[in-house]
Amino acid sequence: xxxxxxxxxxxxxxxxxxxxxxxxxxxxxxxxxxxxxxxxxxxxxxxxxxxxxxxxxxxxxxxxxxxxxxxxxxxxxxxxxxxxxxxxxxxxxxxxxxxxxxxxxxxxxxxxxxxxxxxxxxxxxxxx
Numbered sequence: 399x400x401x402x403x404x405x406x407x408x409x410x411x412x413x414x415x416x417x418x419x420x421x422x423x424x425x426x427x428x429x430x431x432x433x434x435x436x437x438x439x440x441x442x443x444x445x446x447x448x449x450x451x452x453x454x455x456x457x458x459x460x461x462x463x464x465x466x467x468x469x470x471x472x473x474x475x476x477x478x479x480x481x482x483x484x485x486x487x488x489x490x491x492x493x494x495x496x497x498x499x500x501x502x503x504x505x506x507x508x509x510x511x512x513x514x515x516x517x518x519x520x521x522x523x524x525x526x
Contacts, residue, residue: 411461411473415483417498418448418458428458428470439465440472443504447491448478450471450505452517457483475503481518 409444410440416430426448438448438460439491447453461479472480494501494513495508501518502508508515 401430411479412463412470413459413461414470415457415459418449418453418456420449420454421484428439428460437469438472439469441474443475444480446506447475450506450517453482453491459483459488480521484519487521489521490523492518492520492523494518 413490414428414430414436416428416436418426419435420426425437425439427437429435429446439445440448440462459481460470460472461468461477465471478490479483482489482491492501492503495511495513495515497513498508498510500510500515502515505515505517507513
C-alpha cells in the first residue's frame with residue numbers, strides 16, 4: 399500500500415491511501431503505511447461510509463484537506479472522494495438496492511423499499 403499524496407496548492411485536494419481503521423467507540427481513522435493514524439471528518443453521508451463495518455480494514459483512498467485542527471476533512475459525498483483498492487483496481491464506494499435498482503453513495507436503507515442497500519464497489523459510475 400502506498401500513501402498517495404499531493405501538495406494542497408491552488409485549492410487542489412490531497413489524496414491519502416491507507417487502511418480504514420474502525421475501533422468501537424472511536425471515530426474511524428485512516429492508518430497510513432508506517433502506522434500513522436489520520437483522524438477523519440466529513441459530511442454525514444461520508445461519515446456513514448467511514449463507519450460501514452463492511453469496509454473495516456479496507457485498502458482505502460480519500461480526497462480532501464487537513465483542517466486547522468489537523469483533522470483530514472474529506473470532500474463532500476457528491477464529490478466522490480472515497481475509494482477502495484481491491485485486486486489492483488481503484489473502485490468507487492457505492493451502495494445498491496437490487497429490488498428498486500437504486501444506487502446511493504452512503505449505506506443504509508433504500509428510500510423506496512426500506513431494505514438495506516448492498517455494498518457495490520464500481521470501477522465506473524456510469525455503469526450499473
